Amino acid sequence: MSARVILLLSVMLLPISCGGDKHLPSSNPPEYDPKNVYTAPPAQSRPATPSMTTTELESLRSKLDALEAGLKVTGKEKKVPFDPNSPQAFKGLTNPCEILSRLAPSLGSAQLFAGHEGAALKKALGPEADEVARRMDEQLAEGLKHSLGSGAADCPISVRAGRSNGQMDRFHPARVVLAHTTSTPPVLLAQTTIPDTSQDDYDVNKPPMRRDNAPVGWVGYKTTDIMTRIGKPPRTEGIYESYEMVIAPKAKQCPHLEGPDLKGLADGTFEWSFVMYRRAMGQAVLYRRHVVATLKGEVDDNAKIKQVDFDVTVTLQHIGTELAPYSQSYGTTGHFTLDHQTSLPQEFKIITVSDFSEAGAQANDAHLIGTLTALVAYFSGQEYYRAQLYWNHPNTCVDIVFNPATKTQRFAPNKSYQVKTELRTKKDQTVVPTKFKEARERPREGNGRVSPREDKSEINRPATFTYQAPATKVQHSGFRLTAVSRAGVAEAKDGEWELAPSAYVLEFKSHIVQEPLNIVSGFGVQMSSNGFDAHVEATVPLRLRYDAI
Structure with missing residues (x-):
């Protein structure tokens, strides 16, 4: 009886022991065919961690x-x-x-x-x-x-x-x-x-x-x-x-x-x-x-x-x-x-x-x-x-420059003032060729006369406008204009050219000379200067304050 049980178990275990991966030869195969390709099962991939992927990506x-x-x-x-x-x-x-x-x-x-x-x-x-x-x-x-x-x-x-x-x-x-x-x-x-x-x-x-x-x-x-x-x-x-x-x-x-x-x-x-x-x-x-x-x-x-x-x-x-x-x-x-x-x-x-x-x-x-x-x-x-x-927003990239500058000329009845006008870039003060347009008197049209109404400015040739003052002084007498150019747009809003606001200006010239100095202070600190020689000129318009009268 025991012999029959042992024989039955042997028959049942035989196909199990001979099973397995049919693509892999056993450790001691009865016959090996070199034409067959034997590969090991793929290894389980490791989960990608953030540090791993970041390093590999970079x-x-x-x-x-x-x-x-x-x-x-x-x-x-x-x-x-x-x-x-x-x-x-x-x-x-x-x-x-x-x-x-x-x-x-x-x-x-x-x-x-x-x-x-x-x-x-x-x-x-x-x-x-x-x-x-x-x-x-x-x-x-x-x-x-x-x-x-x-x-x-x-x-x-x-x-x-x-x-x-x-x-x-x-x-x-x-x-x-x-x-x-x-x-x-x-x-x-x-x-x-x-x-x-x-x-x-x-x-x-x-x-x-x-x-x-x-x-x-x-x-x-x-x-x-x-x-x-x-x-x-x-x-x-x-x-x-x-x-x-x-x-x-x-x-x-x-x-x-x-x-x-x-x-x-x-x-x-x-x-x-x-x-x-x-x-x-x-x-x-x-x-x-x-x-x-x-x-x-x-x-x-x-x-x-x-x-x-x-x-x-x-x-x-x-x-x-x-x-x-x-x-x-x-x-x-x-x-x-x-x-x-x-x-x-x-x-x-x-x-x-x-x-x-x-x-x-x-x-x-x-x-x-x-x-x-x-x-x-x-x-x-x-x-x-x-x-x-x-x-194209006025005065963001370019400025209008007047010569003589605004508010530096004295008023005289019916006098004509020639004003050279240029357009310059804000960043490096490069002169921009342009046409100045819409020249108008201020503070209102007809207060004196500005001419021409339009003029071109080129390199080394500024536009020239002539302003004729009115017969009687009007506060803010002058003119305004606009410029549209390849470097931007400008309007003479805050920098309108106008006459000095009073009939008087303060003009002075000064010659300042400083001899070389070599001084030792009471604290033992030595101070020295090479000296300088300077000429200074200034014109300061004077404004009459009516509230001070």
């Missing part, structure tokens, strides 16, 4: 920075065929929502996985690549809308993904869509976003957008929009994602004069970056788009922006622990004008496109380059319009 970011800097130093400029009339980004558009509807879809993930490098990026992101693209679209679209301010607050952005049989279509990444109608004014639809069904598997942190003002002397801002997603046990533990977008357009508050023709120019700068970082299963991927631009806005003699020239560098990059570094830089030059009614850019034109990378230009990058350059024009155009409003 390491990858520094590598991309080095690649970008290297392209600028060693890259040879190669012209890229480009249709200068292709990016009609702003033609026919009248409000921020319409412009956003043009920019957002092209900046999204439409070209993210195109081409050889795009395929490599998608492979590195793994099965969640399309979900990552959708979240990228959401973050980018919302960040753009908030950066545009109140004018775009109600823009109806939605992020849509292709679906097939009720499931997410993995072959078509998400698309950013701004729904609008052709009615005038536009009818704004409610904002909709596809719900993130995996939201319960992540801790999502999206702080308010940070906005920093431009430095003193500039108009503009810098916005930083960040979102992070940290996976939670048990399904998504170890996954970490972060999305960051920075927009920083700036323009100088006051134009300056430059070149032999003394053009009025207002400098500007622009920076935009979008960074996506993902860490999962011990692998990390960093994707970045970076745009840097310098701009010069030409100001005409009516203190209006005539044209803004731009020089833009667009850099597209990605890198990962198992993703080869990719860095491609393009340069674009061109110009745009401003609609002074809507403040929107118009006549946007790219003149040249250059490739600074060793590899050839990617065909799928052409449209993205045009859109990113249009992004520069839109955000910078808004700040140039604000700067234009600033320097």
